[in-house]
Structure formats: C-alpha cells, structure tokens
Amino acid sequence: MDFFHNVIMGFSVALDPMNLLLCFIGVLVGTLVGVLPGIGPTAAISLLLPATFKTTPAGSIIMLSGILYGAMYGGSTTSILVNIPGESASIVTCIDGYQMARQGRAGPALGIAAWGSFIAGTVSIITLMFIANPLAEMALKFSFPEYFALMATGLIAVTYLARYSVAKALMMAMVGIILGNIGLDMISGLPRFTFGINELTDGIGIIPVIMGLFGIAEVLENIEKTLTTRTIFKTRVRNLWPSLKDWADSKWAIVRGTFLGFFIGVVPGGSGTITSFLSYAMEKKLSKHPERFGKGAIEGVAGPESANNASTGGGLVPLLSLGIPPNVTMALLFSALIIHGVQPGPLFIKSNPDIFWGLIASMYVGNVLLLVLNLPLIGIWVQVLKVPYNILFPLIVLFCFIGAYSINSSGIDLIIMMVFGIGGYLMRKFRYEAAPLVLAFVLGPLMEQALRQSLLISGGSFMIFVTRPISGVTLAIACFLLLSSIFPFIKKRREKIAELEEEE
C-alpha cells in the first residue's frame, strides 16, 4: 500500500507544472548536448546547476538527471547520421548505426535506438525503484569502516576501469584526495593548503574543477586541429518504426543491454561508455551471424543504446541509497543535492520521499518526452549539427565561465577553472584521466572522515577494516581488482577499448 502511495506522490511531484517544465528543459538540453560534439552531459549539468538554485531540490535533481538521460538519447542521432558520436557513450553506435544509414536504413536505426533507450530507461527506473529502498535500509546498519571500505573500493573500481594505465588512474585519484583536503579541517576547524587565500577556506568548488577538466580542456583539444565542416551523410530519414523483423532481431539485444547496463551502472566506474562497449561485444559474441556486425546489424545499435540508457538508472542506486556516487556525473548530482541542503545516503529516501519518488516519476515522464521529442525532431537535430565549431567553441567557453562564476560570484573560481582547464588539456596529452581525480575529489572529504573516525573507534588499529564482514569483503574485492589489473589479457582489453575510442 505504501508503495502505491509513494508512486502516486512521486507523480504528483513530477507532474507539478514547474517540475514538468524543468524536466522538459532537462531532456531538451540533454538531447542538444548529446547531439553536439564538444560539450558532454557532465559539463552541461555543471553549467545548468546555478540555474536550479531558485528551484526546489526536487526540481533541481529532476532537471539535472533529465540532462543525463537526454544526452544518452541525443548521442545516438549523430552517431547514426553523421558517424560522429555526440558523447562518448554513443561511440559504439557509430559502427553499425552509420552503416545502416548508408544502406538507406537510417529510420529503423534511429527508431530502434529511441525505442531501445525508452524500454531500457523504463525498466531501469522500475528496477531502481525496487532496489534502492531495501539497499538504503540495509545501509542504515553501516558504520564508518563500511563506508570507508565502500568508497575506497569504488575509487579502485574507477581506476580499474580506466582507459589507459591503472597506475596513472590511481595517481589521479590520489591527486583528487589531496585537492579535496584543501579548506578547513572538519575536526580541528583549521585551514589546510589554503596558502592564505581566503576564498580557499571553503575548499575548491566542484563546478570550476569540472568545467575546467571537461569543458575548457575539451575546447582546447578541439581547436588544436584545423576545424573542418562536418559532412552530413545525405539520406532520407523514413520508416522510423522498425519492422517486425527488426524487432525480432533486436528484442534480446534490448533485454540483455538493459540488464547489463543497469548492473554495470551500479558498479563504481561503470559509465554509459563502458556498458555500451560491453553490450556490443556481448551481442557480437552471442550472435549466430557475427560477420554482420560492422556492416549494419541492428542488434549492434539496439544493445548498446539500451545499455547506456539503463546505466543512468543503475548509477542512481548507490548515489541515492548509500550516498556514494559511482561516476563523475553522479558525483555532480551528489554535489547538486548537497548544495540544496539534501544529504544523499541511507536516510535520503526516508527523509526526502518527495525528491526520491518525484525523481523516479519524472524519469518515466522524461522518457516519454524524449520519445515524443526525438523521433519527430530528428530533422532539427541534424540542422543543429551543421553549426560550425568556430561559432560553437566561443559559446561553450562562455557558458563554462558563466557556470563557474555564478556559483559564488567569485573571480577566483574563474582562475581555478582555467588552471584545471590547462591541467586537463595536458592530462589528456600525457594520458592521465580526469574521472578518477573528480570522483576522489568529491569522495575525499567523506573518506577522510570515515577513516579518521574508524581509527578513533579502533584505537588506531587498521584491523577494524578487515574484521568487520562487510568492510572486509569489500576491501578484498578492491585488492582483487588491483591485483587482476596487471593480468595481460585485461591490459590488452583496456588498450583495445582505448584504441577504439581514439579512432572515433
């Protein structure tokens, strides 16, 4: 009975005219950033975060998560029609989606991408609804050692799933923890690493860091090459409704992609990009005709597109029930909730049922909006792609500045963003990844608190992390991940994925 009551309450929140408008803006902006290469969902969420300050926490999270799953939808359009992925989770869709477009089957490719995303998105929301609450109740029994172990394992999992070297990814995680130390010490109240700069007393803000590492660095990387006009493959987009044969070929790919995407999304570091690659590899392996892959197999579009959408729902499980963001984008949603005075964690669902159930219901509504928006508006999205990058890049830069400045109205945030922008650009050149840094930056202060409190409880013994069952098992998993990353076949698989991403 409680469950239905909560669902009805969620829909009353989601269908509130203001929240409905915010959901619409979120999915629209999300689709736009998904279509446009050069600005991803992470930068877009950072940019629009200040715009949500005047709204309620529920409205804010509804809009920001709309951007996230909207970007997953939008990315497929450019992958299929132009062979350019708007964001990294759609890279793998290029392989068969573009081939289908070249064979005059752009319509069914776009259609199955949209329907697959819709089905996967809906199933992942339902699964989230059933999993998050019991997990949160279980997490109420967790203490500091369990939290430290979970966060440490999360960080190690993120480095394990890094594109390049695990050692470099771990180094970035350490840099993130150090950066998270800047500001007042939570126990003594004294400043650390502030070097006399008053603005650093509260620490470095996450928005300038993300804007720099993902927005400015991306722009600098794009302008280092000669800017060419994107050539758009001329094809008539028709028959958006896939045929019965297309459905028959895709149905299991969608089912497998949905569950794979959801469960990989729950795992720390399990981004939409990784799930889409895994789904593609799985479909090719399970197919009776693997030779069709790369030549326009509809399963090669349906599986990855379903997987990357389902991963959004999966990523919300640890964020909302444990208060641990599993990837950078979720770290940003975590920060958004904190800014609004809401603490994600085991008590979140009980203390803020309107936000949790409102978000769930808004994701149903958002998925329907996306289906309605995407299929008829494909022509407009294709036109958007024709905007030359030399017009787009100054606008992206300006939006980054506005986003970084408007949080605190502070000039120092602009300088911080620029420092991280140049740092992020050099990190890309030297193959250091930004994701472990950002996640460690967000988790660092929480980890520090959990570690120091655990040691206080145990009287200085690290055995507290081993003797307690949950933290012991979790840390054993972390050790296994660290050790297994040196196995040659895992190294080869990682290099292969990195090569594929670079080629695209």
Place this chain on the structure above:
Amino acid sequence: MTSRKTRMRSYDQGSALFWLLISIAVLARSLHYGTGALRNPGMGFMAFGASAILAILSIGVFLSASFAKDSNTEEALFSGILWKRVLLVVIILFLYASLMPTVGYLISTLLLMVLLFVSIGKREVWQIALISFLTAAVTYYVFSIVLNCQFPSGILGF
C-alpha cells in the same frame, strides 16, 4: 618522420617526475600540519597518506617508462597541432578570467567573443561584431536578469 617521433616513455618519465615533486611538496606540508597518531589522526594524516601513495606510484611509472621497450613509440605530443592557436586562446581566457570581475560582464564578454572569433575564424568584421554583441546581451539578459545570477557590474556600472 623519425625526428618527429618521440618516445611516449620520455613523456611518462617527465610527467612522473612532475607528480613526484608535487607529492614531495604535499608530504612536507602535511607533516607541517601534523599527521597525529593512528588512534587519533591529525589534519595532515589523509594528505600524507595520499601523497605517499602518489610518490610511490610516480616512481613506479617513471621506472616502468625507463625500462619500456623501444618499440613503444608515438608521434610527438605537440607535433602537427596548432599550438600557437591553443596558446593564444589560453592567454585570452586567462585575461578574461582576471579582468571580468573588474571590467564588468558586458564589456569584457563582448571583447572576449570578438577576440575568440578573430583567433579562430575567417569571418566578416560585421558578423563577428553582431554575433559577439548578441551573445553578450542575450547571456546577460538570461543569466543576470531572468535567472538572477550576480554578474559584476564593473567600473562603468554595467
């Protein structure tokens, strides 16, 4: 072609040394803050641990790059790229970041847009002026007036 090729390992060695220096600086600072005892960790405890791991990993990356096979070669990181353009844009952006709070949003943004369009595009002067003016005005209206973001008004009061 071979002269343009540089070993990735030298980049790894260089970057590892950079991070090693950073880790040493943080180590020293965290010792200054005090690491405390294990049963009562001090405010430098976490930074000390993180920088120690960073130092060990930096040494590991440096050594692994030093003993890597010669076949691991790659195109030089900054060859074939328009680095002058990147440098110019970085300077423009730093200037904007430093001057915007003093000069004010509207004027500095107008200048930023003009400079960025000039730095990258082959557009007509009137196009650059129009797009820059519209961008500054529309973003000011949307963010400052509609969304109530606090933009600096600057020396001229707008």
